[in-house]
Amino acid sequence: MASRKSRPERRQEPLSRERIVAAAVELLDTVGEGGLTFRALAERLATGPGAIYWHVTGKNELLAAAIDAVIAPTLAGDDTGTTPQEAIRSLALGVFDAIDAHPWVGTTLAQLPRTPGKSPMLRVFERIGRQVQALRVPEAAQFTAASALLSYILGVAGQNAANTRAAQANADRANTDRAAFLDAVATAWRELDPDQYRFTRDVAGQLREHDDRAEFVAGIDLILAGITAGRADGRTRP
Amino acid sequence: MASRKSRPERRQEPLSRERIVAAAVELLDTVGEGGLTFRALAERLATGPGAIYWHVTGKNELLAAAIDAVIAPTLAGDDTGTTPQEAIRSLALGVFDAIDAHPWVGTTLAQLPRTPGKSPMLRVFERIGRQVQALRVPEAAQFTAASALLSYILGVAGQNAANTRAAQANADRANTDRAAFLDAVATAWRELDPDQYRFTRDVAGQLREHDDRAEFVAGIDLILAGITAGRADGRTRP
DNA sequence: TGCCGACTGGAACGTTGTTCCAGCAGTCCC
DNA sequence: GGGACTGCTGGAACAACGTTCCAGTCGGCA
Structure with missing residues (x-):
C-alpha cells in the first residue's frame, strides 16, 4: 500500500522541532515546570534523550521555544x-x-x-x-x-x-x-x-x-x- | 588558655543557621544563582553537605532565608x-x-x-x-x-x-x-x-x-x- | 566515669542535563 | 548494484545536583 514514492513516515512521524516543542508544552501544562525532563519528553515521543538534541541545542532553547509557542498566538490580533x-x-x-x-x-x-x-x-x-x-x-x-x-x-x-x-x-x-x-x-x-x-x-x-x-x-x-x-x-x- | 568555662569554638566557630545563610548569600553574590550548591556551600563552611541539613530543611528554605537577609535591611527605614x-x-x-x-x-x-x-x-x-x-x-x-x-x-x-x-x-x-x-x-x-x-x-x-x-x-x-x-x-x- | 543528646561530615542514592557513539535508513556516485 | 556518505536515531554513560543515611564525635550532666 502506498509504495509509490515514499512511505510518508518512518516509524510514526519523524521527529521534528515542532513536534518536540509541542510535546514540551503539553508536558509543562500537565506536569508543571518541574515535569519537563528530557527523559519524560523522550518517552512521550517514543525515542531517546539523545535524539532530541539533534533538533534542539539544549533545555534553554527548548523552554524559550515553548514560551514563544504559547505567547505568539496572542499577538495575532x-x-x-x-x-x-x-x-x-x-x-x-x-x-x-x-x-x-x-x-x-x-x-x-x-x-x-x-x-x-x-x-x-x-x-x-x-x-x-x-x-x-x-x-x-x-x-x-x-x-x-x-x-x-x-x-x-x-x-x-x-x-x-x-x-x-x-x-x-x-x-x-x-x-x-x-x-x-x-x-x-x-x-x-x-x-x-x-x-x-x-x-x-x-x-x-x-x-x-x-x-x-x-x-x-x-x-x-x-x-x-x-x-x-x-x-x-x-x-x-x- | 581560656579554659575557664568553655572554649568559645569547637573547630573554628560552630555551624549555625546565620552562618549558613550568610555564606549562601556570599556564594550567590559571587557565583550567581547556579553557583549555590550544597557541596560548594559545605566546602566554604569547611564541612559536609549533611551537616547543613541539620540547620536548614532544604534548598528552598535556604533561598528564602537568603532573600530575606537581603531584603529585610531595606525595610528598616x-x-x-x-x-x-x-x-x-x-x-x-x-x-x-x-x-x-x-x-x-x-x-x-x-x-x-x-x-x-x-x-x-x-x-x-x-x-x-x-x-x-x-x-x-x-x-x-x-x-x-x-x-x-x-x-x-x-x-x-x-x-x-x-x-x-x-x-x-x-x-x-x-x-x-x-x-x-x-x-x-x-x-x-x-x-x-x-x-x-x-x-x-x-x-x-x-x-x-x-x-x-x-x-x-x-x-x-x-x-x-x-x-x-x-x-x-x-x-x-x- | 559513663552516658546521652546535639551536632558533624563523608558516603551513597536517585534524578537531572548533556555527551557519545554504534547503528539505521535513505541517496548519491562510481 | 555496491559501497561510501549524510541525516538522523536512541540507548548507554558521565558529571553534578539535592537529599538521605548513619557511623561517628563532642560537651555537659548524672
Whole structure:
C-alpha cells in the first residue's frame, strides 16, 4: 500500500522541532515546570534523550521555544479601529491570559538567559510601544512608558504564576480548589500581628473576593492614566 | 588558655543557621544563582553537605532565608515626616537597589513555592499598603493600588535581574562591561526588521543612554499619578 | 566515669542535563 | 548494484545536583 514514492513516515512521524516543542508544552501544562525532563519528553515521543538534541541545542532553547509557542498566538490580533488604550488593554490581557493558562511561562521567563534582543517578549514590547506612540507620548518618554507597562505585565504574570502554583500545590495536598486557597491565605492574613501587619489585615477581605483579571486591568489603567496625565513631560512629581 | 568555662569554638566557630545563610548569600553574590550548591556551600563552611541539613530543611528554605537577609535591611527605614509618595518611592528604590545588588533575588523569587502569607515580600506589601492608605485611596481600591505597585516593582526587578545576568554572561564571554552590553543590544535593536520592529528601532537610542534607576522611579511615578488621579473611584476609563 | 543528646561530615542514592557513539535508513556516485 | 556518505536515531554513560543515611564525635550532666 502506498509504495509509490515514499512511505510518508518512518516509524510514526519523524521527529521534528515542532513536534518536540509541542510535546514540551503539553508536558509543562500537565506536569508543571518541574515535569519537563528530557527523559519524560523522550518517552512521550517514543525515542531517546539523545535524539532530541539533534533538533534542539539544549533545555534553554527548548523552554524559550515553548514560551514563544504559547505567547505568539496572542499577538495575532488586529489593533486597527480601536483606541490605543483599548489596544494596550487587550494586548496585556492576551499575555495575561496566556500566562494564566500556562503558569510555567511566568516562572520560566525570569531565569532564561536572554540573548540580546531575542527575548520572546520583544514582540510584546514592540506592540505596546506602537500604541504608546499612538497615545502621542513625547518621544523622550516613550521608552519609559512602554517599559513600565511591560514590567508591570511581567510582574503580575510572575506573581500570578507563583500563586497559581501555590494554589495547585495546596490543592494537591489538601484536596481543595482555588477559592479555598484564597480563603486560606485571607484567613492567614487576618491572623497576622495587628501591629506589624495592619494594612494586610485590613485588605484580607478584598483578597478573598478579588478577581485577578479585573485587578490586572485596573493596574494597567492606573499606568495608562499616569501616562496620559503626565503627557507634557512624561513624568509627574507632586 | 581560656579554659575557664568553655572554649568559645569547637573547630573554628560552630555551624549555625546565620552562618549558613550568610555564606549562601556570599556564594550567590559571587557565583550567581547556579553557583549555590550544597557541596560548594559545605566546602566554604569547611564541612559536609549533611551537616547543613541539620540547620536548614532544604534548598528552598535556604533561598528564602537568603532573600530575606537581603531584603529585610531595606525595610528598616522610617517613613514619618515624608509624603506618602516619597515614602513609596524610597521604599521601592530600596527594594530595587537590593535586587540590583543581588540579581539572584529577582530570578529566585518567582520560583519559590510560597507558603501562604509567608512570602518575604509580604512585609514590602504591608509597607506599601500603609502609604497607599495615607494617600487617602478609597478602601475598595487600596488592594488594587498596593498590588499594582508591588507587581511593578517585582516586574522591573525581574527584568533587571535578567538583564544584569545577561550582561555578566556577555562580559564573561566578550570581556566587556555593562555599557558595552547595552550598546550591543541597542545595535542589535537598530538592525531589526524596520517593518516588524519600527518602535523598538526608534527607541534603541534611548536604551543606550537610559538609566535603570531613573526609569524605575519614573514608572513608580506613573502609577502614583494614576492612583491619585483616579482617587474618586480607584480606576480610570477614557 | 559513663552516658546521652546535639551536632558533624563523608558516603551513597536517585534524578537531572548533556555527551557519545554504534547503528539505521535513505541517496548519491562510481 | 555496491559501497561510501549524510541525516538522523536512541540507548548507554558521565558529571553534578539535592537529599538521605548513619557511623561517628563532642560537651555537659548524672
